[in-house]
């Protein structure tokens with residue numbers, strides 16, 4: 250099976266006042282067409298940066314310092330700016346965490362949803378606007394066509410996130426990256442948005458990277474899970490396997506006090522005593538060792554290598570046998 | 571949007587009323603009496619002469635009555651007559667107004683285009699050499715007094731190249747080139763001085779807006795950087811810039827008064843100065859009224875532009 254997205258040893262470094270900061274550190278994962286990968290981890294672990302690096306949206310301070318990204322057979326690690334713009338919004342689309350601020354306040358909803366269609370599909374103004382109306386209908390915005398001329402401030406947070414989804418799906422991308430799409434929303438609308446996202450990506454056979462804090466969401470929607478800690482993926486596995494038997498002490502910690510899946514979609518990551526390390530001054534060994542109940546001398550010497558087992562689980566831990 | 575426009579227009583009459591009070595009484599507070607000035611050459615004028623002159627000019631009535639007579643006539647477009655020349659104020663104003671309006675309009679065009687263009691460029695090239703140079707230039711234009719620069723512009727070309735602007739002013743439609751040659755130098759000076767604030771505001775706002783989430787969204791769509799800047803960022807940045815431009819309207823008239831003197835432009839500025847020296851109250855009140863009205867109209871346009879730029883203000 251050839252994968253749609255193949256990320257190998259990806260590292261991202263930011264220039265900061267305190268020197269270079271490695272936000273993403275030798276991260277590898279792959280994704281087949283139509284598959285959903287969940288990325289979980291504490292805030293600051295590098296989930297958003299990983300997502301942004303796939304689209305070349307790191308900004309001035311950040312750069313891909315190593316590794317490779319292959320998308321649909323093409324190396325897009327450092328493509329020309331022009332090629333990147335052809336991919337963005339067209340083959341890879343992104344949905345952000347903050348629906349309240351992610352839409353332009355001075356442009357109508359119709360203009361904003363129609364924009365990718367005009368840009369990538371060459372539709373004329375009227376055609377694109379009609380298509381935008383269809384899209385708003387598909388994301389179940391009531392009275393969709395009449396709302397094309399409305400502005401973002403006329404919409405609630407949940408409705409804005411529906412607009413963002415419509416915009417992301419406009420060009421039927423092969424990959425959708427949803428960066429905590431429901432974190433900023435009311436609990437009551439979170440499930441609706443995720444259901445919508447899932448059913449639409451299924452219809453389009455789009456792959457999805459779903460970044461989330463919510464283990465219930467992971468269990469319900471993800472095929473695979475990658476757990477990030479301090480810029481690394483410390484464990485990844487098919488979702489069922491990971492929930493059945495988490496192996497990395499950090500993963501175990503995350504799930505440990507979570508009242509398992511029985512508690513449904515509201516289950517949050519458990520809190521683990523201690524603080525994640527400073528990314529500008531990482532310890533020489535395993536970054537989790539200072540908080541790990543099983544840390545040994547070995548753990549402090551060098552970061553543990555990633556090992557893949559027969560079931561497709563990848564684990565970066567010296568083990569605690 | 572229609573309601574918004576109507577609300578904006580509804581505040582005009584009361585504002586204009588207060589402006590007229592200010593305009594009428596402030597000039598009469600200046601020490602020195604027009605009657606004294608008029609009779610200064612005339613040593614034999616008796617106090618009876620003074621009183622009859624005062625009565626002839628209508629200045630013997632209570633000041634409130636004078637105001638209401640003046641304001642009542644002003645409502646019909648009659649601004650009274652000059653105390654010195656036998657000419658209606660409105661026709662004097664009509665002669666001078668086009669010059670000042672042209673100067674103000676050209677200065678505004680210069681200030682807005684230069685200010686916004688440099689502001690955007692400086693923001694996009696933040697902290698490059700070009701950014702520093704342009705920002706220093708604009709700070710310089712802001713800090714150098716217009717009258718000094720204006721004097722230099724008058725003096726140096728005539729010393730170096732024996733060139734000096736025409737003293738004879740020709741209206742635009744009679745001699746467009748001669749007119750522009752005369753009016754562009756002060757318009758550019760005034761425009762550049764005003765552009766500094768616009769430029770700084772544009773730059774600051776562009777830097778702020780370019781950090782917003784919706785700019786990231788625009789980039790994630792695959793838009794070119796130019797489309798991100800001009801299609802998504804600029805309009806958001808201009809919302810406060812437009813306000814600043816409106817606030818500068820009075821400054822613009824102030825600058826015009828001075829530059830008209832230096833460049834010998836027969837505009838309202840020179841009319842006003844003469845009238846103030848001569849205590850020609852009707853002319854001074856008339857000029858102030860027209861300037862006040864212009865400032866109000868400019869601010870109305872600014873408010874409308876604001877409503878156009880920012881859909882959120884149309885409601886409240």
Ligand SMILES: Nc1ncnc2c1ncn2[C@@H]1O[C@H](COP(=O)(O)OP(=O)(O)O)[C@@H](O)[C@H]1O
Pocket residue numbers: 263264265270272290291292293294295296297298299307308310311528
């Ligand atoms: N533009 C940036 N400049 C400097 N550091 C950044 C920048 N963006 C992210 N970082 C750093 O990268 C780390 C990972 O951030 P992020 O990927 O946003 O975490 P999260 O897992 O919560 O999404 C954080 O320590 C953050 O401070």
Ligand SMILES: [Mg+2]
Pocket residue numbers: 296297298428429
């Ligand atoms: Mg994040």
